[in-house]
Amino acid sequence: MAGVSPENLLRRPLTAQKCSLGCPLLDRCLGGGVPCNSVTELVAESGSGKTQLCLQLSLSAQLPPSRGGLSASSLFLHSEFPFPLRRLEQLCLAFCGLHSIGEFNPLDNVFVRAAHSADQLLDEMPQIESFLSEPKSRFPVRVIVIDSIAALFRSEFDNTPFDLKRRSSLFFKISGKLKSLAKRFDLAVVVTNQVVDFMGENGGMNGLRIGNLKYLYSSGRRVCPALGLAWANCVNSRLFLSRNEEVVAEENSSVNVGNGDTLRRQTRRRLYVLFAPHLPESSTEFVIRREGVFGVDR
Template identity: 35%
Template structure:
C-alpha cells in the first residue's frame, strides 16, 4: 500500500507508518544483505557460506581451484565410459574424510537411475584408499556404511526420494553429498518430443528442490548427464570425431551452476604404480581422458587431462 492509503486505513501519522514499515521489513527479511567482500572472506551468514569438496586427486582439485564447489548443482556430463560414475564414487569417499583432508566428515546419497550401483568397484576403491592413506582417522572410517544407495527407475521414485527421503537424511547430518547418476536417463525417456514444456516444468521443480536442500545443508549436488550429438553446429565439445552437447537442452543448462564435460581420447599413457618405498611395482597402459569446464561461476573454460586406474580418477601433470 502507498503512504496515502496507509494514512487513510490506519489513521497513523506519516512518521509512525515509516517506523511500522521498517519494523515489518526487519522482521520479514529472510536473506540479509551481504557484500561481495564478506562473501569472499566467508564472513556472511552460514546459509551463504560455501566450501570445496576434494575430488580425491590433488591435481584435479588444483584444476578446479579447490575441488567441487559446494554451492549449486554441479553437472558431470560425458559419453558412456568417460568416467562419470568413477568420479562420483570417488567423491562419495572423499566427502567422508575429515576437513583437513578435503572432506566434509559425512556420508553421501547415491541415486542410481541407469545401472545398478557398482558395489565391487566401490569396495576396491575403499581398500586402495585405506592402503594409500596411513592416517588412523581414515583407516577407521567405515566408508561403505556411509553411502546410502537408492535406485529410482521412474520419475515418481526420484521425486519421492528427493522430496521425502533426502531431507530426513540431510537433517540428521548423516550426509553431505547428493549424487544422481543420471538425471538424463529418466528425463529423456519419460517425455516425448512434444512434451518439452512439461519436461522443462518438471526439471525446474526438480532443480528447485535440489537447490533448496543444497542451500539449507550446504551439501554439494552432482547430477550426471548424458550427451547428445550436435548436428550442424560449431558449439559443443568434440568427442573423437563427433561434436556432442550435454543432453536435456537449454532449460536444464540454465539450472546448472557448474558444468563439467568428460571425454575419452585415443591417446594412452604408461602409468607406473609404486610402493611406499617408491619402487615401481607395475606398469599399466591407461587411456587419456579430458575434463573440460564448460561453464562455472568461478572457473575459466579450461581443460585437464586425466586417467582412470585401479585407485580411481587422477589428473595427468
C-alpha cells in the same frame, strides 16, 4: 520473516567450502574441488569416468576438511543399473590404503538409493529432506550425487510440444528443490548427464554453443549434452569429460592394453570446465586406474 534480510557477505567464509575429488591435480583444475551450496554437472559419454569420479567423491567427502574433505557422508541416487558396488569396494580399498582414516568403514557412509523416474524423484524429495536433517551415520550428509539425471528423463517423454514443456518444468522443479536443499544443508550436489550426437545444423538447437568450448568432441564424434538448453539453465557449473582413442608409438608408456608390436592404442581423457561462476576456462588430462581417477601433468 526468514529470507527477507540481507546476508553480510563477510560473515560467510570468503571461499566456498569445496569437497575434494580425491586427486590434487583434478582439485587444482576445479579450484579445490566441488563447491558446496552449488549444483555441479558432469557431462560425458558412457565409459568416460563420470560414475567413477562420483564414487571417488563420495569417499573423499569423508576426509576431514584439513585433507580436502567435508567430514561428511553422501547420498548416491542412481538411475543407471546396477549400482557399481564392486567398483566402489575396489576404490574404497585403495582409499583406505592411501589415507589412515581410523576405525570406520567408508562404505558405511555412502547411502545408496535407486531412482527410477523424474516424477518419482520429485515425490521422494520430502523423504530425502528428512533423511538429511536426521543423519543416520557418524557424519552428516553433505554430498548428493545423482547418476544420471539424463536416465531419469530418457523414456517417458515424447517429442511433442506438450511433453517437452512438461519435461522442462520438471527440470526446473527438480533443480529448484536440489538448490534449496544445497543451501539449507550446505550440500555439494553433483549430477551426471549423458551426451547425444550432434545431428547437423537441422537438429534444432543442439549445436548451440554453451560454455567455454565451441564444439565438444568425444570418441572422435561431435557431441552435445543431453536434455538441451533448458536443463543447462538449471546447474551452476558444468564440467565435460572427453575421451579420445589415440595411436601412439611404443616407447610412450601407457596404462592401456597394447595393440600390435610397435603401436599402442591409448585412451586420452580430459576434464574441461565448460562454465562455472568461480572458475576460468581450464582443463586437465586424467587417467582411470584400478586405484581411482587421477589427473596427470603433461
